[in-house]
Amino acid sequence: MRTSAERSFARRAQQALADSTLRAAVRKAQERFRTGKRNAEAELGHWEAWRRLGEAIRRHTIENLDFYLEQLADNVEKNGGTVVFAATEREAVDYVVQVAREEGARRVVKSKSMVSEELHLNRALEALGVDVVETDLGEYIIQLAGEPPSHIIAPSIHKNRRQIAELFSRVAGEALPDDTPSLTRFARRQLRRAFLEADIGITGCNFAVAETGTIVLVSNEGNARLTTTLPRVHIAIMGAERIVPTWDDLDVMLHLLPRSATGQKITSYVTAISGPRRAQDADGPEAFHLVIVDNGRLDILGTAYQDVLHCIRCGACLNVCPVYRHIGGHAYGSVYSGPIGKVLTPLLGGMDEWHELPHASSLCAACSEACPVRIPLHELLIEHRTEQVTRGTRPWAERWAFRLYRWVVTRPALYRRAVRWARRLLAPLADGEGKVRVQIGPLKGWTAQRDLPLPARQSFLDWWEEEGRKEAARQHEPRTEGEGRDGERSA
Numbered sequence: 450m451r452t453s454a455e456r457s458f459a460r461r462a463q464q465a466l467a468d469s470t471l472r473a474a475v476r477k478a479q480e481r482f483r484t485g486k487r488n489a490e491a492e493l494g495h496w497e498a499w500r501r502l503g504e505a506i507r508r509h510t511i512e513n514l515d516f517y518l519e520q521l522a523d524n525v526e527k528n529g530g531t532v533v534f535a536a537t538e539r540e541a542v543d544y545v546v547q548v549a550r551e552e553g554a555r556r557v558v559k560s561k562s563m564v565s566e567e568l569h570l571n572r573a574l575e576a577l578g579v580d581v582v583e584t585d586l587g588e589y590i591i592q593l594a595g596e597p598p599s600h601i602i603a604p605s606i607h608k609n610r611r612q613i614a615e616l617f618s619r620v621a622g623e624a625l626p627d628d629t630p631s632l633t634r635f636a637r638r639q640l641r642r643a644f645l646e647a648d649i650g651i652t653g654c655n656f657a658v659a660e661t662g663t664i665v666l667v668s669n670e671g672n673a674r675l676t677t678t679l680p681r682v683h684i685a686i687m688g689a690e691r692i693v694p695t696w697d698d699l700d701v702m703l704h705l706l707p708r709s710a711t712g713q714k715i716t717s718y719v720t721a722i723s724g725p726r727r728a729q730d731a732d733g734p735e736a737f738h739l740v741i742v743d744n745g746r747l748d749i750l751g752t753a754y755q756d757v758l759h760c761i762r763c764g765a766c767l768n769v770c771p772v773y774r775h776i777g778g779h780a781y782g783s784v785y786s787g788p789i790g791k792v793l794t795p796l797l798g799g800m801d802e803w804h805e806l807p808h809a810s811s812l813c814a815a816c817s818e819a820c821p822v823r824i825p826l827h828e829l830l831i832e833h834r835t836e837q838v839t840r841g842t843r844p845w846a847e848r849w850a851f852r853l854y855r856w857v858v859t860r861p862a863l864y865r866r867a868v869r870w871a872r873r874l875l876a877p878l879a880d881g882e883g884k885v886r887v888q889i890g891p892l893k894g895w896t897a898q899r900d901l902p903l904p905a906r907q908s909f910l911d912w913w914e915e916e917g918r919k920e921a922a923r924q925h926e927p928r929t930e931g932e933g934r935d936g937e938r939s940a
């Protein structure tokens with residue numbers, strides 16, 4: 450799961466915050482995606498009804514996952530494919546490596562697959578001496594850069610055109626112009642060659658239709674179609690939750706996914722694959738393998754986090770997240786970034802290692818609002834935090850600080866005295882605008898990133914009481930003749 454050598458989220462976030470190119474690129478892309486989604490929702494109409502329908506389908510599927518997994522596997526096998534259930538990352542990788550070995554593969558082309566990133570599959574294939582080429586343009590860019598994806602649907606969202614031109618120029622051995630047509634022309638030339646030479650094509654799976662055993666891929670570049678058609682072997686890798694029961698259900702998902710992801714009515718290509726090439730087919734692979742990956746997903750079933758399995762990986766939650774906006778995807782340190790990553794990564798990778806992620810949120814709930822299948826992401830983040838507190842895994846300083854806070858706020862007289870004392874103690878540390886900057890102790894980190902205003906000269910409670918006293922005094926003032934109760938002169 451880990452994609453960064455730097456183990457502290459705070460350090461990674463600081464590095465990202467200092468990178469103005471990254472921040473500008475992420476901001477621009479986020480705005481483009483968000484506007485596109487808003488327009489696409491309005492154009493479709495009844496967006497809330499579509500979301501509820503999507504949520505119902507995902508809930509039903511996940512609640513009956515064992516049944517649909519079996520149905521899917523049976524149908525893929527009926528179609529002539531091979532199905533493998535991989536309980537762990539190791540099992541999934543070993544299977545793909547074994548197929549590559551048996552096929553004597555020297556080159557593999559891949560279309561975008563987040564689950565293969567999760568498995569670090571490229572590394573294992575490269576160790577076998579296989580040349581792996583990512584064929585999604587964004588994935589190709591980050592492969593050349595030696596970086597992991599920084600967004601679920603736009604893996605190179607953090608790169609601008611100049612940086613991409615530098616990467617491509619390195620491969621070309623000459624300086625390429627940084628205009629989009631030249632860059633895409635160069636990538637196309639490189640990738641076409643790779644498609645023609647590949648022995649195996651590896652794809653992800655946006656949805657698997659259980660009733661017919663069909664893998665569905667949505668893409669905009671046509672690379673998925675070439676990956677699944679030209680090489681003699683196709684291996685599709687899917688997370689165990691990526692099932693829809695029927696084609697009618699898929700129809701709903703295809704209304705939600707492209708609109709939420711890129712603001713498109715439909716992607717340029719929707720590819721449906723039901724097994725290997727049949728005798729009457731003009732093209733297609735000789736062999737088709739479906740690797741269904743658990744890797745911790747099935748442990749989420751029946752827990753408070755089950756809704757996270759409804760995710761259709763559209764990336765909409767990333768596009769509205771204020772934290773993602775400032776730090777991009779790499780700072781999360783995991784394959785899955787943004788709000789979905791903050792919920793999912795600790796579940797798949799373990800809370801001990803990923804304990805910081807649920808705290809990288811302002812809990813504004815914009816992600817939950819954006820999610821096309823209504824996953825309550827902010828509530829799941831609170832659930833993670835609650836669990837950390839219940840298990841007593843938060844730092845002792847934080848635990849004692851909250852205990853002390855509770856002790857004080859449940860004693861009103863003490864609380865008011867404490868606020869007055871806090872003002873006196875903090876006043877020397879305040880700047881001209883009344884913002885406190887603490888340079889030592891646990892508050893140092895807090896005030897480095899946030900404003901800590903000096904407590905007001907008079908607390909609200911003190912002001913309220915004072916106003917009450919003044920009002921009472923006014924009520925008891927003797928009235929002069931001709932004045933009403935409120936001091937008005939009567940007619």
Ligand code: SF4
Nearest residue numbers: 760761763764766820
């Ligand atoms: S959690 Fe929702 S918004 Fe985020 S990627 Fe998944 S489906 Fe999309």
